[in-house]
Structure formats: C-alpha cells, structure tokens
Amino acid sequence: xxxxxxxxxxxxxxxxxxxxxxxxxxxxxxxxxxxxxxxxxxxxxxxxxxxxxxxxxxxxxxxxxxxxxxxxxxxxxxxxxxxxxxxxxxxxxxxxxxxxxxxxxxxxxxxxxxxxxxxxxxxxxxxxxxxxxxxxxxxxxxxxxxxxxxxxxxxxxxxxxxxxxxxxxxxxxxxxxxxxxxxxxxxxxxxxxxxxxxxxxxxxxxxxxxxxxxxxxxxxxxxxxxxxxxxxxxxxxx
Numbered sequence: 001x002x003x004x005x006x007x008x009x010x011x012x013x014x015x016x017x018x019x020x021x022x023x024x025x026x027x028x029x030x031x032x033x034x035x036x037x038x039x040x041x042x043x044x045x046x047x048x049x050x051x052x053x054x055x056x057x058x059x060x061x062x063x064x065x066x067x068x069x070x071x072x073x074x075x076x077x078x079x080x081x082x083x084x085x086x087x088x089x090x091x092x093x094x095x096x097x098x099x100x101x102x103x104x105x106x107x108x109x110x111x112x113x114x115x116x117x118x119x120x121x122x123x124x125x126x127x128x129x130x131x132x133x134x135x136x137x138x139x140x141x142x143x144x145x146x147x148x149x150x151x152x153x154x155x156x157x158x159x160x161x162x163x164x165x166x167x168x169x170x171x172x173x174x175x176x177x178x179x180x181x182x183x184x185x186x187x188x189x190x191x192x193x194x195x196x197x198x199x200x201x202x203x204x205x206x207x208x209x210x211x212x213x214x215x216x217x218x219x220x221x222x223x224x225x226x227x228x229x230x231x232x233x234x235x236x237x238x
Contacts, residue, residue: 003028003071003087004064008108010203012216014100019213024094026103028087030072030110031065037073037110040138042161044179048235065109072117080120088128103225105218106135112142119145125152134225136177140165143174153227163193170194176230186232198230199223204237 005025012022030037032049041049072080088104095102112118122145125133134153137143143156147169155177158166166176170193178193180186183200190198201224202208203217214220223229 001067001071002090003068003083005087005091006061006064006108008105008216009211010216011103011105011108011218012211013095013103013219014098015211015213015215017213019211022211022216024091024098024100026091026095027105027108028068029065029108030069030113031062032109032111036069037113038138039113040111040140040162042138042159044159044161044235045138045157048179069110073113077116077120080117081123084120084124085127088124088131092128092131101219102131103219104131104133106133107137111137112139115141115145118142122146122149125149132225134227136224138162140169143169144172147172147174153225155224155227155231158193160189163189166193175227177224177233178231179233179235181234182236182238183232183234186234190230190232194230196230198232199228201231201233204233206237 006027006029007022007025008027009022011027013026014024016023032038034041071083091104092102129151132151136155136157138157143154146152146154155175156166156169158176158178170176178186178190178198180189187197202221203210208217210217218225223231
C-alpha cells in the first residue's frame with residue numbers, strides 16, 4: 001500500500017487553466033490532534049485548526065489521513081523512508097509530465113509525531129534535492145532535527161503557549177510563523193521575540209486569492225515556500 005497525497009488549493013504548484021483547482025497533489029497530511037500526529041498541539045492552535053475542521057466536514061479527507069496514519073504510526077525507520085520516498089517519486093513524475101516546479105508542502109494537516117518519523121523525512125528531503133519542501137511544525141525536536149537543510153523551508157509554528165520554545169529555536173536560526181488573534185497582536189509579539197514585525201501572510205490578510213490563474217496563494221507569494229521571512233498569521237484574518 002502507498003501513502004496518499006492531497007490536493008490543497010492554497011499550496012498547489014500547478015493549477016487548472018481556469019485557475020480554480022490544483023492539477024497536482026503536492027502535499028501530504030496526517031490526522032490532527034494530540035491523539036494522532038500532533039504531540040505539541042497548543043490550546044491556541046487546537047481552537048482554530050482549520051485542517052481539523054475539514055476532517056470533520058469531509059469524510060473522504062479524514063479517510064485519506066487515517067490511511068496515511070495507519071501506514072506510518074507503527075512503522076520502523078526503514079519502512080517510513082520507503083513509503084515517503086515512493087510518494088515523492090510519484091509526485092516528481094507528475095511534475096515532469098506537466099512541466100511543473102517541484103514544490104512540496106509537508107503536512108497540510110498533522111505534524112511530526114515522533115523523532116523516528118522526523119528523521120525519516122530528513123532522509124527523504126536530502127534524497128530529493130530537486131524538490132523544494134516547506135513545513136510548519138509545533139514540535140521543537142523536529143525543528144531542531146530539520147534545521148539547516150538546503151531544500152527545506154522550515155517554520156516553527158508559534159503562539160502564546162510556546163513562545164519559550166520559539167525563542168530557543170530562533171536563536172538556532174529557525175524561522176517563526178506566529179499565530180495571534182489579529183495581525184496587530186502578532187506584530188507586538190514578533191517584535192518581542194525577534195525584534196522585527198515579520199511579514200503578514202498575504203492570503204490570510206485577504207490581499208491575494210486562495211487560488212487563481214496566477215497560481216496558488218503560497219506559490220505566487222513565495223515567502224514561506226522559500227523561507228524568505230518570519231511570518232504572521234491572524235486567527236480572525238484582521
């Protein structure tokens with residue numbers, strides 16, 4: 001059995017001619033929550049988790065995530081690497097067919113549930129230097145393990161519950177993605193943490209569409225995809 005990739009309009013690396021749907025599945029997910037793949041979920045992220053909400057609304061989405069979870073959660077390191085490598089190989093074939101840039105979002109839902117799994121991803125990322133990966137994580141050990149990989153844009157997902165971890169990781173050069181109630185609150189917190197306000201996510205701020213003929217929001221923006229700046233998100237989009 002194989003792992004299943006997902007389509008996500010916000011992160012798509014290739015879109016249909018009418019600019020409404022992804023044409024390549026370029027992201028991967030696991031079920032959210034501490035009972036599944038999110039050991040360091042905070043009260044803040046749990047209260048606003050959009051991915052978790054999608055799991056409840058769409059049965060097919062949850063089925064895909066559970067399929068991936070069952071294949072990985074008890075697998076050993078070698079099996080994890082095999083499954084992930086196979087999935088990325090299939091992704092690259094799709095990109096070559098459509099002459100699309102090889103941009104892959106790790107975990108549109110879920111997180112690194114243990115260090116064995118994190119190291120498996122590290123191996124796979126290093127095995128596929130022709131792919132630009134990006135990921136957000138609330139797991140400090142994962143951020144440390146995956147730091148300073150040339151073809152990975154890594155963000156530590158930060159909020160009021162894990163700022164101490166964020167300070168430690170920022171000192172190691174890890175980018176921060178801060179989630180606050182609104183952009184102004186996030187600006188204040190980012191100044192305290194890093195001395196700079198950080199960039200607003202333009203899609204979250206309603207400045208660019210989720211998807212269009214110009215591409216998906218994340219790819220057309222490029223800030224997170226290529227790790228260009230620390231970034232702020234607003235739970236209220238204000």
